[in-house]
Amino acid sequence: MTIGASQAIAVQSMCATPTQNVAATAAQVNDLAAAGADIVRVAVDSRRDAEALAEVRLRTEANLCVDLQENYRLAEQLAPYVDKIRYNPGHLYHHEREKPWQDKVRFIADAAGRHDGALRVGVNCGSVDPAKAAAHADGDSISPMLESALDHCELLDRLGFTRYCVSLKDSDPRKVIEVNQRFAAARPDVPLHLGVTEAGMPPEGVIKTRIAFEQLISRGIGDTIRVSLTVPNDRKREEIAAGREILADIAAGRVRSVVDYGLDTLNIISCPSCSRVENEAFVELAQQVKEMTAYAKRHKITIAVMGCRVNGPGETDDADLGMWCGPNYVNLKRGPEPIGAFPYDAILPRLKQELDALIAAGAG
Secondary structure, three states, X not given: OOOOOOOOOEEEEEOOOOOOOHHHHHHHHHHHHHOOOOXXXXXXXXXXXXXXXXXXXXXXXXXXXXXXXXXXXXXXXXXXXXXXXXXXXXXXXXXXXXXXXXXXXXXXXXXXXXXXXXXXXXEEHHHOOHHHHHXXXXXXXXXXXXXXXXXXXXXXXXXXXXXXXXXXXXXXXXXXXXXXXXXXXXXXXXXXXXXXXXXXXXXXXXXXXXXXXXXXXXXXXXXXXXXXXXXXXXXXXXXXXHHHHHHHHHHOOOOOOOOOOOOOOOEEEEOOOOOOOOOOHHHHXXXXXXXXXXXXXXXXXEEEEEOOOOOHHHHOOOOOEEEEEOOOEEEEEEOOEEEEEEEOOOHHHHHHHHHXXXXXXXXX
């Protein structure tokens, strides 16, 4: 399919099944496609994942986007089987650290180009280029994202690779709006994929996403979208339904003329369930956190519940209290400082203890 220019805005989702479970992953890809997903993303983090995705390709005709994680060299193995490769500039530093990121992007672009594939430069607030982050140590999280995206666009242009789009995501809709507006002003020729990362559970996750989409799409910014929701596997279709509903409302003019997202209440952010999640209890935990913390709803405190070890550690840094989930333990943080790892059945009491301490100290 083609995105950008005068094309209709594409709606995306992402598989939450373990990629190596070929039957389950193919079934979810096809279910999402049947629900109206124009593009379905699947995470790959190992050669065994890549081999599994090749098998998935045989079982679906859906447009597949692979979420290339830390090993950029897997692009060569994956390119024959997918329509698009999404890479995160911040993750290019995790392997072969001495090699320039430009060489790694050239490798990915060459692999995609040989198989008539597209690229997505996926810039994320929680895993930004470390050099860009260090240059903006003043708390400015938007400029590092923007500069990283523009640098990668410039390199791809020099390489003669034109079939690419960009995404710039944050869990704060205000930052999503600002960074995408700034990018669109600088590079109006580059298609944009829109999303609010770690939007959370419905209905709040849909509301946060709607706020960003209304402000951007109504200004002509955005070519593909995803509503990232923390829901069980059998409810992943809700991402597609929510995206379609938001697009229909914007097209019909059912939008807010002024949006103020200055939260002065409890804010719980949680990432969408995806195949990087190593314990499906993460989704249940996110709901339990929401229920347990209801008593603190009038306090301006942010709690983050992240489902994996890939993005979780970085994406919890800005929260007052953050959790990122492993197979058997939940890692608890206060701001960027780790507190410890706790079993799933012990994390809620410890979280409440930390939350009560913040409230007693006058937070929010």
